[in-house]
Amino acid sequence: MNDVLVIGAGPAGLSAAIAAARQGLSVKIVDEFYRPGGRLLGQLHEEPDGVWWNGLAEAARLDQEARALGVNISCGVSVYDIARCDDRWRISTTEGEWESSLLLIATGASEAAVPVPGWTLPGVMSIGAAQVMTNVQRVRVGKKGVVIGVNILSVAIARELQLAGVHVEQLILPPLSEVSGKAGRPHEIMRSLLRVAHLAPSPVIRLGSKLMGSAWMQRLAVAFFPSKGVRMWDMPIHLRTAALEIVGTSQVEGVRTARVTPEGLPIPGTEQLIPADFVCIAGGLSPLAELAAIAGCPFAYVPALGGHVPLHDEYMKTPLPGLYVAGNITGIESAKVAMSQGTVAGLSMAQASGLLADDSLLSQAQLQVKRVRQNATIQFHPDIAAGRELVGQMAAAWTAR
Amino acid sequence: MSQRIFHHPVLGSMEERTALQFQFNGAVYTAYEGETIAGALLAAGVRTLRVHEETGAPRGIYCNIGHCYECRVHVDGIPTVRACMTLVTEGMCVTAGSVLPTPLKKGGHAK
Numbered sequence: 001m002n003d004v005l006v007i008g009a010g011p012a013g014l015s016a017a018i019a020a021a022r023q024g025l026s027v028k029i030v031d032e033f034y035r036p037g038g039r040l041l042g043q044l045h046e047e048p049d050g051v052w053w054n055g056l057a058e059a060a061r062l063d064q065e066a067r068a069l070g071v072n073i074s075c076g077v078s079v080y081d082i083a084r085c086d087d088r089w090r091i092s093t094t095e096g097e098w099e100s101s102l103l104l105i106a107t108g109a110s111e112a113a114v115p116v117p118g119w120t121l122p123g124v125m126s127i128g129a130a131q132v133m134t135n136v137q138r139v140r141v142g143k144k145g146v147v148i149g150v151n152i153l154s155v156a157i158a159r160e161l162q163l164a165g166v167h168v169e170q171l172i173l174p175p176l177s178e179v180s181g182k183a184g185r186p187h188e189i190m191r192s193l194l195r196v197a198h199l200a201p202s203p204v205i206r207l208g209s210k211l212m213g214s215a216w217m218q219r220l221a222v223a224f225f226p227s228k229g230v231r232m233w234d235m236p237i238h239l240r241t242a243a244l245e246i247v248g249t250s251q252v253e254g255v256r257t258a259r260v261t262p263e264g265l266p267i268p269g270t271e272q273l274i275p276a277d278f279v280c281i282a283g284g285l286s287p288l289a290e291l292a293a294i295a296g297c298p299f300a301y302v303p304a305l306g307g308h309v310p311l312h313d314e315y316m317k318t319p320l321p322g323l324y325v326a327g328n329i330t331g332i333e334s335a336k337v338a339m340s341q342g343t344v345a346g347l348s349m350a351q352a353s354g355l356l357a358d359d360s361l362l363s364q365a366q367l368q369v370k371r372v373r374q375n376a377t378i379q380f381h382p383d384i385a386a387g388r389e390l391v392g393q394m395a396a397a398w399t400a401r
Numbered sequence: 402m403s404q405r406i407f408h409h410p411v412l413g414s415m416e417e418r419t420a421l422q423f424q425f426n427g428a429v430y431t432a433y434e435g436e437t438i439a440g441a442l443l444a445a446g447v448r449t450l451r452v453h454e455e456t457g458a459p460r461g462i463y464c465n466i467g468h469c470y471e472c473r474v475h476v477d478g479i480p481t482v483r484a485c486m487t488l489v490t491e492g493m494c495v496t497a498g499s500v501l502p503t504p505l506k507k508g509g510h511a512k
Binding site: 033054120121123125133134137139141164165250288 | 404405406407409410411412415436437439440443444448449450453458459460461462463464465466467468469471485486487488
């Protein structure tokens with residue numbers, strides 16, 4: 001029996017396994033995908049200092065380090081149940097049942113589905129699907145595509161597609177609906193894009209973003225948003241165009257669009273058909289936390305963190321005995337934050353086992369999480385720190401109960 | 402024409418990989434070691450992996466990471482295998498699902 005079971009071989013799970021194994025714990029990781037790395041695998045972007053963040057290389061590095069420390073990594077294994085029996089956790093998987101006294105759930109995030117009429121046609125996929133196909137499988141998803149949903153993730157992946165020689169015709173908004181919510185309102189998108197505009201290669205956009213601090217300036221910018229779109233990070237972003245329907249018979253042939261008002265309502269008489277052989281839908285990420293729910297962990301709903309997150313403290317420990325969480329299951333942030341959280345979780349589990357020789361390692365790792373968060377080039381949400389604070393308070397209140 | 406990205410400006414060129422033969426709906430395709438069923442078929446221009454069990458509408462990959470099950474296929478007789486999570490092996494026999502009868506549906510497909 002292993003001391004620690006980790007569910008998820010992504011940046012958080014691998015980092016936790018490495019930290020725990022270094023302190024002498026025996027660790028087993030299970031992951032559903034056929035290779036370790038999780039969402040690191042598709043990531044490929046240029047940092048503001050000009051250095052490329054190559055998720056494939058990062059994943060390979062973590063995988064090698066974990067294996068060198070004796071960590072057992074089982075890929076292609078799905079976990080479908082978690083139960084408490086005696087003083088241990090038992091996970092039921094497609095390869096059998098395993099038990100351990102310490103369990104880390106590091107299942108990451110999943111993409112929110114945004115239904116658009118015609119979205120079941122072959123050739124329509126989530127933006128993350130296109131990323132994996134392009135950078136991991138190294139297969140082009142099509143020749144010319146439309147991305148529905150304008151957010152930091154979709155712009156980044158659209159760039160990755162261009163890099164691989166796949167033409168992205170336009171990035172447009174989803175149709176305004178209960179489901180798309182803010183993502184269908186040009187005003188809201190403008191606000192969220194301005195948060196990352198400081199990263200734009202164009203000095204005009206960088207300067208513009210500074211000038212656009214006031215709400216009325218943003219309204220003005222949306223009202224006069226050019227009908228040809230703007231090139232932001234060299235991407236054709238159309239904030240005043242929304243998808244009405246994806247069309248095609250046996251596969252995608254195009255997207256029917258319309259110009260929309262600053263509130264997101266289609267303007268009659270502005271309909272167009274954009275020919276395309278693939279479409280990516282980008283609904284943003286939310287924590288993938290079902291397994292924590294099955295384990296009986298209490299949750300908090302925190303929009304700044306991407307949705308429902310399991311309660312946990314700064315040691316990445318949930319209120320349930322021996323149950324830990326790390327990475328995007330605790331809130332949507334970058335892979336670097338996930339890695340630093342994983343290290344905290346690994347060291348916490350070592351401390352819980354009485355194997356952590358030097359407690360300062362843990363406090364240093366906790367500081368490192370904050371440092372990485374502060375230095376993040378991309379903030380997925382402006383209120384992440386406040387959201388994390390709230391979850392910590394709720395976890396403390398739960399434990400004190 | 403294959404849609405494989407052999408040369409990438411940042412990730413570099415693909416290494417030599419072993420070619421594998423597999424079948425999809427009776428036709429023979431070539432995959433390379435490390436390719437999923439979904440990846441190898443997309444590279445060959447095949448996007449429809451199954452039809453909707455009731456309406457017969459064509460379906461392909463959606464999430465490509467195992468969450469949505471839209472790409473479920475039969476592999477060597479085993480149903481509901483995710484094409485996006487399953488690596489091609491030599492001689493693998495993959496088939497798309499077909500329309501299923503809905504005898505209890507009012508005014509439906511009872512045959």
